[in-house]
Amino acid sequence: MCLLCGTWGCSALIDPPPDAELTLIRQLIKRRQLDLGHTSFAGLELIRRYFRSIDLAGHIRRHLKVSELEGDYGVVSMVLLVLGLLICGGRRLQHLIYLKEDPMILRLAGLKRLPTPRTLGRWLRRFRIEHVDRLLRVNDELVADAIRQAGLRRLSLPRRQSEHFGRRQRTLRLWPRLLWP
Numbered sequence: 001m002c003l004l005c006g007t008w009g010c011s012a013l014i015d016p017p018p019d020a021e022l023t024l025i026r027q028l029i030k031r032r033q034l035d036l037g038h039t040s041f042a043g044l045e046l047i048r049r050y051f052r053s054i055d056l057a058g059h060i061r062r063h064l065k066v067s068e069l070e071g072d073y074g075v076v077s078m079v080l081l082v083l084g085l086l087i088c089g090g091r092r093l094q095h096l097i098y099l100k101e102d103p104m105i106l107r108l109a110g111l112k113r114l115p116t117p118r119t120l121g122r123w124l125r126r127f128r129i130e131h132v133d134r135l136l137r138v139n140d141e142l143v144a145d146a147i148r149q150a151g152l153r154r155l156s157l158p159r160r161q162s163e164h165f166g167r168r169q170r171t172l173r174l175w176p177r178l179l180w181p
Helices: 019-031 044-053 056-063 075-087 093-099 103-109 117-125 129-150 159-179
Strands: none
Touching: 044 056, 044 075, 044 103, 056 075, 056 129, 075 093, 075 103, 075 117, 093 117
16 A cells, blocks of 8 residues: 555555554645655655664664774764665665755765765775674564564474575574564
């Protein structure tokens, strides 16, 4: 169902949030209280609200509080900026130039102005494998929370996917402790 018009035939099909949040979003859009500015990526506001509802920034902050990644822009802002760049279709750092003035990218990342592609590149060069492992832990926690909230007591994976996940056995062994302490 489309969040904006409420129909199933719309091209912006995504899974609807809980009914109360869906109603609130529709009311805000109808009243024009949701100031989206001039942007092609108005859907990023919904993603930003979802990130806030799952406390993504708190998870990132908790797992990546290391001084070597701190800089002028902050770890959380840079991670959210990379996510926003990927969501908007950017595949190279230079694509950041096209998003420079976009208010929704700025709001998603929590920045007043975007870093240059060179600044983002230097920050990504400092990103090591241990930081990737910490981001994987963030992902594991968020997935475990979603499974817990859904009330699932068992997680079944098709054979093809379980072979793919077999390479991450260390992470999968942690899941029972994350899900059912």
